[in-house]
Amino acid sequence: MSTITRTLTNLWRVGIKDYFHQLQNIGDTKAGTLIGVDRLGNKYFENNEELPLRTRWVDYKSSDFDTAQIEPGWHAWMAYTVDKPPSQDPLLAYKRRVWEDTDAKTILNYTATRGAYKPYSTCVTTTLYPSVY
Structure with missing residues (x-):
């Protein structure tokens, strides 16, 4: 589980499309x-x-x-x-x-x-x- 600041930072880095793709497939956001x-x-x-x-x-x-x-x-x-x-x-x-x-x-x-x-x-x-x- 990640923190809110890390999640929002990764949302900014990868974009909306990849953000939801990562949440659906690996359950976490990573850049x-x-x-x-x-x-x-x-x-x-x-x-x-x-x-x-x-x-x-x-x-x-x-x-x-x-x-x-x-x-x-x-x-x-x-x-x-x-x-x-x-x-x-x-x-x-x-x-x-x-x-x-x-x-x-x-x-x-x-x-x-x-x-x-x-x-x-x-x-x-x-x-x-x-x-x-």
């Missing part, structure tokens, strides 16, 4: 410098005047966001593992591998959905014949 944009269109910001470990944040392109939509290089920068973002460090920058699909938007994460991978189980369940102990 910072745009560091970079990844392949999916997510925008990464930084403001060193914020509280420690809250100086970096992401503005997802889609409203149905998931943390799996952050690329590994950007995730390392967001978690303070590296100092330079992938837009400045060529080792962290995304390079398409031979086996990957050419379109990044077709790679989906099916975890916790009906399409998630479920291995075939060979275990015998004991729900039909519960033990009487």
Whole structure:
């Protein structure tokens, strides 16, 4: 939760449209410098005047966001593992591998959905014949 003066200052810095966008998506208002944009269109910001470990944040392109939509290089920068973002460090920058699909938007994460991978189980369940102990 932020103070009223901080909220009004951020309203002045980011404008009305981005102010309400931030309130709707992240629940707080933040003003910072745009560091970079990844392949999916997510925008990464930084403001060193914020509280420690809250100086970096992401503005997802889609409203149905998931943390799996952050690329590994950007995730390392967001978690303070590296100092330079992938837009400045060529080792962290995304390079398409031979086996990957050419379109990044077709790679989906099916975890916790009906399409998630479920291995075939060979275990015998004991729900039909519960033990009487």
